[in-house]
Amino acid sequence: MKVKSLSFLLFYCFLLSCTKEGEFTTPLDENPSIANSLLLKNGIFSPTSGMTVSGIAELRKRSNEHFVRLENFNISSGPDLKVYLSKSDTPNEFVNLGALENNKNEYAIPAGVIIDEYSYVLIHCQQYDHLFAFAKLN
Amino acid sequence: MKYLILFLSLVSIPKIYAQGCSDAGICTITNSPKNDSIHFKKNSIEVGYIFGKGLEDVIYNNGFLAYAYTFKKNWSLNSRLTYNQASGSFGTLGRLGDVFIVLNYNKELHKNTSIKASFGLKTPLSASNFKIKDIALPLDYQASLGTFDALFSVEYIYNKWSFDAAFQIPYWQINRNSYFDEYSDSNDFPTTNLFRRKPDVLIRSGYTLLTKNQKWLFKPNIMAIYHLGNDMYEDIFGERQTIENSKGLTINASLISELTINSNNSLRLNIAAPLVVREIRPDGLTRAFVLALSYQRKF
Numbered sequence: 001m002k003v004k005s006l007s008f009l010l011f012y013c014f015l016l017s018c019t020k021e022g023e024f025t026t027p028l029d030e031n032p033s034i035a036n037s038l039l040l041k042n043g044i045f046s047p048t049s050g051m052t053v054s055g056i057a058e059l060r061k062r063s064n065e066h067f068v069r070l071e072n073f074n075i076s077s078g079p080d081l082k083v084y085l086s087k088s089d090t091p092n093e094f095v096n097l098g099a100l101e102n103n104k105n106e107y108a109i110p111a112g113v114i115i116d117e118y119s120y121v122l123i124h125c126q127q128y129d130h131l132f133a134f135a136k137l138n
Numbered sequence: 139m140k141y142l143i144l145f146l147s148l149v150s151i152p153k154i155y156a157q158g159c160s161d162a163g164i165c166t167i168t169n170s171p172k173n174d175s176i177h178f179k180k181n182s183i184e185v186g187y188i189f190g191k192g193l194e195d196v197i198y199n200n201g202f203l204a205y206a207y208t209f210k211k212n213w214s215l216n217s218r219l220t221y222n223q224a225s226g227s228f229g230t231l232g233r234l235g236d237v238f239i240v241l242n243y244n245k246e247l248h249k250n251t252s253i254k255a256s257f258g259l260k261t262p263l264s265a266s267n268f269k270i271k272d273i274a275l276p277l278d279y280q281a282s283l284g285t286f287d288a289l290f291s292v293e294y295i296y297n298k299w300s301f302d303a304a305f306q307i308p309y310w311q312i313n314r315n316s317y318f319d320e321y322s323d324s325n326d327f328p329t330t331n332l333f334r335r336k337p338d339v340l341i342r343s344g345y346t347l348l349t350k351n352q353k354w355l356f357k358p359n360i361m362a363i364y365h366l367g368n369d370m371y372e373d374i375f376g377e378r379q380t381i382e383n384s385k386g387l388t389i390n391a392s393l394i395s396e397l398t399i400n401s402n403n404s405l406r407l408n409i410a411a412p413l414v415v416r417e418i419r420p421d422g423l424t425r426a427f428v429l430a431l432s433y434q435r436k437f
Contacts, residue, residue, distance in 0.1 A: 022229030024323045025270035080267060080316060096331070096374045098321040101272040110320060110374065126332070127267055127314040 034069065037062040041137035043121065048131050051076045057121035057135035066109040068097060068121055073105065080127035083107045086120040089134045094122065179402065179436035182206045186406075186432030193424035194326045196226035196278050200235075202432075216240040216258075222281040227324060229270045233281035234263045240289065250297045258289035260306075265314040266333070274316040276327035277422035284313030285335055298347070304340040311335065320374060328381060328420045329371050335421055336367035336385065344394075355396040363388045369420055383417035392428075406432045 041059040055073030059066065068085060075081070081100040087093040097107040100123060109115065123133040183205050190198035201221040208214040217239050223232030240258030247253060266284030269275060277283065291304035311334055319329045344359040369384045392410035399405065408430040 017234075018223060018230060018232040019268075019270055020225075020230035021270055022225075023227045025229045025273045025275075080314065082316070091376075094376055096318070096376065098318060099269070099272055099274050099316060108321075126316055127265060 034060065037067075037069075040066075040115075041119075043135035043137045045073070045075075045121075045123070045133045045135040047076075047133050051132045053123070053133035057137065059115070059121075059137050065111075066113070066115055068107045068109065070105045070107075075100075075123055075133055078125045078130075078132055080125050081132060082124050082126050084120075084122040084124050085109060085113070085118045086122045086134075087118055089120050089122070089136070091122055091124045091131060094118075096126075178208075180208050182434055182436040184432050184434040186430055188428060188430040190425045190429075191427045192224070192226075192278055192422070193419075193426075194226065196224055196424075198425070199223045199225070199232075212244050214242045214244070216242065220281075224279040224281075226279070228273070228275050228279055231268055231270060231275060231279050231281070233268060235281040236263060237261045238289075252295045254291075254293040254295070254302075256289070256291045256293075256304075260285070260287040260289060262286065262312065265312050267314040267316055269316075274318070274322075276317045276322075276324075277315060277330045277333065277420060278327060278424060280315065280422065283308075283335060283421055284311065284315065284333075286310040286312070291340075298345055300342075300344045300346065302340075302342050304342075305337060306340070307337040308335050318374065327422075328418060329373070330420050331374075332372040333420065334370040334378075336365060336369055339364050339366060353398050355394075355398070357394040357396075359390075359392045359394065361390045361392065363390070365416060371420070381418055381420050384420055386416040387414055388412060388416055389414040402436045404434045406430075406434065408432075 037060040039058055039060055043057050045053045045055050045057060047053040053075045055075075056071040058069040058071060060069050068083060070083075083097040083100050084091055084094040085097060086095075095109065095113050095118065097109065119137050121135045121137065122131060124131050183203070186202045186204070188198070188200040188202070190200065192198055200223065202218055204216065204218040206214055206216045217237070219237055220235035221232065222235040223230065238258055238260050240256050243255045245253050262282040262284050264280070264282050264284065266277060266280040266282055267274070268280060285308035288307045288309050289304065290307075291302055293300055293302035313333045313335070315330045315333050317327065317330050319325070319327060340361060340363045342359055342361040344357050347356045348354070364387050365385045367385050368380045368382060370378050370380055373379045390410055390412050392408055394406060394408045396404055396406045408428070410428040410430075411426065
């Protein structure tokens with residue numbers, strides 16, 4: 001019986017969820033200056049039903065690279081929020097710019113994307129396929 | 139001596155990577171080294187630790203708890219709960235992995251010949267989308283593949299030889315992984331956003347050696363796993379993409395050593411390493427070396 005109890009105890013120790021940052025997951029202070037970038041379009045975020053959001057989405061250009069910048073941004077928490085550059089206010093035709101991160105406010109747009117075709121920025125929960133917020137770029 | 143050479147050759151294979159056992163489930167469905175009619179008990183529990191060396195700098199420290207119940211002469215039910223912890227450049231992530239339930243049927247055909255059929259289900263305990271500090275992690279770091287799988291196997295045992303064939307078929311995939319190679323600081327792992335996995339088929343052969351006092355058992359195995367199709371993911375434009383060269387053959391070799399302490403207690407050591415690998419393994423089944431130690435108690 002002792003052995004059985006010990007086995008369970010050992011296994012219980014294993015069950016403890018553990019998470020530790022590594023080289024690629026240590027948050028960086030990614031708030032580069034906007035002084036050397038050009039504002040192309042911007043829009044104010046609106047929430048979808050039941051969500052709260054505040055802030056502005058900006059489409060900017062630095063050298064030959066385009067990116068989306070989130071200014072004064074706050075949103076309801078979600079399990080798997082992504083930043084989409086979208087052709088409409090629903091996630092049908094979009095470019096996934098990656099995970100929304102707490103300490104990051106610039107999201108690079110991959111080269112080759114035809115910027116003029118996209119006029120919305122969406123915040124979308126990919127895991128549960130639920131739209132949280134959208135901003136029309138004007 | 140020849141088994142010592144086999145053992146040494148297994149542990150000294152340098153820098154080759156393959157689908158390792160104990161990950162997807164297919165490798166362990168019929169991994170029973172001994173026909174235990176001598177020490178028969180209705181119940182058994184097993185607790186185990188598995189060390190694995192994965193792709194690049196990923197190290198695995200996994201555990202499992204298993205319970206088996208023989209409810210009729212030829213019928214038994216096995217269950218297994220896994221815990222998987224991966225450590226590497228993305229950090230350390232440890233979570234419960236999957237639950238396995240396997241129904242077994244054993245039949246002795248002749249004195250030294252028996253057959254065993256198994257049917258099992260694997261249930262994932264996550265959608266394979268754990269993150270560290272909001273940063274998506276490749277499947278190599280995820281505790282589960284996020285697939286509900288059906289497992290089928292048939293094992294034929296003749297004297298000291300065993301031969302088995304098995305299928306692992308994902309019938310419902312809830313994988314919501316969101317790792318993009320494009321947006322990652324690492325270049326070592328392929329994009330697996332909303333990953334979809336194809337089935338596997340396995341063929342294995344083993345030879346059982348038992349010492350005269352029946353205390354020690356050694357069973358070298360050779361195992362071929364064929365991944366039946368190219369896996370898929372969703373790209374940054376929301377389009378499904380095929381991961382070319384993710385289908386193909388893996389061949390693993392393993393050596394099981396088992397010490398029977400007494401009629402109720404035994405220890406098992408399983409060492410495994412790949413000989414042939416698939417070109418691309420986006421599912422993270424990339425063990426270069428696996429060492430599993432487990433303790434079993436019957437009651």
